Amino acid sequence: MLNRGLLLIFILIIIGVMMKESFLITLSTALLVTVGVARWWQSRSLVGVNYRRWFHYTRGFPGEKIKLQLEAENRKFLPISWLRIQDDWERAVGPEDEDILAPSHIQERGFLTNVFSLRWYEKARRSYVLVLRKRGIYSIGPARIDTGDLFGIFEKTKEISQNQLLTVFPTILPFNKLEFPADDPFGDRRSRRRLFEDPNRPMGVREYRPDDGFRRVHWPATARTGQLQVKVFQPTTGQVMMVCMNVSTFARHWEGVYPDLLEYLIKVAATIINEGIHEGYKVGLVANGCLAHADQPFRIPPGRSQQQLVVLLQALAGVTSVTTGNFERFLLREIPRVQYGATLIVLTTIITPELASTLIQLKQHERRITLYSLSEDTPPLIPGIQTIHKPFQPTIK
């Protein structure tokens, strides 16, 4: 269009010269100047334009609100009369007023559109309050910037692929709602922070005391010193709990996914993990589901710190319904790596005979196992395994 216009202007100038028609030359030249100025302005319009998003927090629980500030900046002398920024936004973490997001061809996403007019070296900010509506890890962006010359004759577009992530943790339910045994919820436990010693990790010797067991006597040291000496082992400062989560909601993968059940399963897992950390357990997580933007099952080694809680909740936030394989096989592969003496909490929505036999197999290796079932069917009685059956009851919307 522009090239055709320029060609027309040049033809008019030539005709004007040939006919010595001064007004035709003036008209064409004036048009040429105007178009030239607009074109030059357009070419410079995106230079020095910056766009940033500031989130007050990037993580939270469903129902929480996060403050967001958007900042557009023009770092040049030429003013920008119109600057439209369209941010690709997930509705699950959209603004409080849902109508603010313009519709997109993807139902779960929308566009947060902001229009600015920026003078020379000017910054403009817009504030929003975001509501975290649904568990997940959400990518915000890319942003599309449209601007042009001062008069709006020509446009220029740029895409800023500066994506940011917002994490919505799963909701933590009241622990008593899960109906774990009140006196000893996770198995063999006597005190809040009991000091254990690991017999596999000797760290020295000391003199014998009457309460020491006979098996702890270090005979070579006793012979050398002429006095009874006992072995001292490295302490292990707490109990270990491993949450094993089966994300399949149907026995056969091709039957699909029951989203509400999966969400509830994740909530239960989050609640158990939270309680475990608060009770002083070293908590880890294995699941046969994939994390968002990944295609591998995940395994988080046990830990007790507050940071561990964040890591676990973040992993649960990113769990998708995609399963990487058979849960029983996954358990048999993963459990040998888990520390000896750890309590295993197996969370599942389906109980199959294969799972029961796998658990029996694991029990033979002296694992403490608690099976937490959300299945509708009552699980079979598995000897030596504490079973909690709490079928999922969907809420009617």
Place this chain on the structure above:
Amino acid sequence: MMKTFSPIRLNSWREIAILMIVLMDVSWITPWFRSLTPETYAVDSVRILIIISSIILFSHILIRSMDYLRLKKSIRQGLMVAFLLIGCYIGIKTLLYAKESISVSELISRPIKSFADIKYLIPVEFLVIIAVLVAFWRGVSLAQEHIGPRSVMSHFWIGIIMFVVFIFIITLATGENAGEFFYLFLFSTLMGVSAARMTVVGMVRGGTKNRFNRSWFLGILLTALIVVGISFLIGDASTYIFAGIGGLFFGILGSIVIFIWVIISPVISFLTTILGDLFQNSQSLQELGDNLQKLNALMRGLGDKISDLIGKSGIGNIVSKWAPTVKTIILLSVIVLFILGIILWMTIKLWKDRERRLVGDEEKTIIRSGNILQSILDILLQRWNRTLNSLEQLTDFRKRQRIKAAARIRQVYAELMELCESLGQPRHAAETPLEFVPNLERIFPGFHIEINLITQAYLDVRYGLLPENKNDLTVIESAWTKLHKTGAKRLQEQKQNRKK
């Protein structure tokens, strides 16, 4: 609070864009109107500009107000006719008889007399009435137009074409110049495009828009003035520069011709002399010799003129002496070039269409035949048929009525949705009208028939069907009235409950 549909909602940038489009149109209409007859030429151009722009603006406001008030068709027609009559009266009085004190009856009788008088081929009153009608039509079409940069640019191209045609017809014939109007046109284009861009940018759903800012408006206004000022200065200066370059170019071209003539003329003279000696009584050779002598004299004259051009009298005088003949030749060349340009453009277009494989089946067969000239003629014929079809559609009042009825059905459905929203039961963006029917039936129990009528009518319209007759719309209107009454009553109750 129930929202109401309002086509008259004011948006400052949009109103400025409309104002600028009016100014753009008036900038080229005014010089054209003035140049039509000596009587119109006598009228002050500022007065023409004010009168025509007022008619466009008032007709535009009239249409928008009528839409806002949802007046009946008969009232609308009456108002429009009254406006046209008043417009014609004001136009004739202010443009032609401003200084005379004439009565209304005289004002009406004069055009009739002029029409009857054989002296006047086209009476000037008739021209004024045409101008008023054109202005009225511009105002009406502007009220229905989607204001955006594209629409302003289309007005811009129309304006440019009209200015160029003005130069080729009026300026060449009379020397009349439309300089000041062109700069006004350029200024209003820049302001119009920027205001339209602001309007369009602000129309995007969601997010936060920019509010009208006076300082930005003034900034754009100032920049537009500066750009137009620079264009004026450079345009003015370039006239002399380009004229000089042109003179030089023709001088060089003439010199080359003379140079070639100087080289070949002795050879030709020698040949004619020899041939003359051989065939002494040949009449044709005699004539050829005479002609050569004349050509020689002409070339000498041309040489003198070029030396004058470069030396004494300058470029301008020579061109002006040669102007009448050269202008005619150039004008003819321009026409030929124009026709050739159109053919070239259409050939390129045909070629591109072929490459993109976007042509219709009919055109495909045309191109395959390989005869370009035939293809161009066929495409011209197709275009002509399409124009005729669109003209037919324009004059197909029944179809227009059906389109209007369809628009009303869409409006009724939109209002129903607004009512539901006010009642706290909005339709979700992902919900289809049919999916929303059960909700509607919950909101308006006992109105099953009305709800289905409106929904089905909306779906028909949404997917391209038009209502067959007026009765279809009447049924929808009555169904909507019932629902609206019930909804309004509910709203009232809700308010009272809240107060309690």
